[in-house]
Amino acid sequence: MSALRILLVDDESLARARLRTLLGDCTAPAALVTAEAANAVQAMSALQRQPFDAVLLDIHMPGTDGVALARCIAGLPQPTAVVFVTAHAEHAVQAFEVAAVDYLTKPVRLERLQQALQKVERIVQAPSARQPERPEDVLIIQDRGRTERVPLSEVLYFKAELKYITVRTARRSYILDGSLNELETRHAAQFMRVHRNALIARHAVRALEKHFDPEEGEGWAVRLNGIEELVAVSRRQLGAVREAIVVG
Numbered sequence: 001m002s003a004l005r006i007l008l009v010d011d012e013s014l015a016r017a018r019l020r021t022l023l024g025d026c027t028a029p030a031a032l033v034t035a036e037a038a039n040a041v042q043a044m045s046a047l048q049r050q051p052f053d054a055v056l057l058d059i060h061m062p063g064t065d066g067v068a069l070a071r072c073i074a075g076l077p078q079p080t081a082v083v084f085v086t087a088h089a090e091h092a093v094q095a096f097e098v099a100a101v102d103y104l105t106k107p108v109r110l111e112r113l114q115q116a117l118q119k120v121e122r123i124v125q126a127p128s129a130r131q132p133e134r135p136e137d138v139l140i141i142q143d144r145g146r147t148e149r150v151p152l153s154e155v156l157y158f159k160a161e162l163k164y165i166t167v168r169t170a171r172r173s174y175i176l177d178g179s180l181n182e183l184e185t186r187h188a189a190q191f192m193r194v195h196r197n198a199l200i201a202r203h204a205v206r207a208l209e210k211h212f213d214p215e216e217g218e219g220w221a222v223r224l225n226g227i228e229e230l231v232a233v234s235r236r237q238l239g240a241v242r243e244a245i246v247v248g
Contacts, residue, residue, distance in 0.1 A: 007047065009037045010057075011058065011061040026117055040068070047076065051080075056085050066084060070100060074098055104116060138150060155191075156170065160197040164177060165180060190203070208220055208241055209230065219235070
């Protein structure tokens with residue numbers, strides 16, 4: 001496809017210049033800055049005059065801030081994809097609540113900017129694939145200095161370990177600060193308790209197997225689609241897991 005059409009929104013001209021230079025180095029996909037704005041009023045005016053594929057948006061600006069502007073953009077008849085570019089990492093949760101495509105922190109690395117543009121490109125190529133996510137459909141996870149939005153549909157299990165919860169997907173594990181009981185209450189339709197320290201995704205249950213645990217001795221464990229490791233099942237939850245396998 002042709003280069004992505006970008007609107008840069010930042011009250012600092014030097015920050016816009018740096019980002020424009022970085023965008024010029026992007027190749028997969030390529031990106032072209034077709035307009036710039038120093039505040040929300042200028043940005044909305046530009047959006048009404050011409051089409052863009054993405055808005056690269058700062059948060060701290062005089063007048064209307066970036067998060068409020070993103071809400072206005074989301075309310076347009078044909079909302080443009082928003083990528084936040086800011087020096088302030090603490091607003092990431094707010095950013096994802098307004099359905100931002102990505103959240104980059106300054107100074108922006110070329111590789112990270114390229115990843116954000118690839119997300120935009122996928123939306124441009126298949127706009128119908130971008131369904132608005134409800135807050136209850138995702139987990140907002142702070143991980144190693146970055147904030148990630150993990151779809152609940154990708155989570156295979158939650159396991160309480162020490163003061164944290166391990167969130168396991170087929171691709172990787174995350175650490176979540178929270179309560180297993182709270183997760184069970186909030187997501188009872190998608191997850192079931194199999195042990196005092198574990199919840200598993202109902203859709204991922206593949207098999208129930210005999211299992212020997214060094215700490216608890218001989219017992220049962222459940223095998224999940226997408227990962228090799230087993231999750232121990234307590235005797236108390238054994239009947240519910242069997243039923244889940246039968247019902248599917």
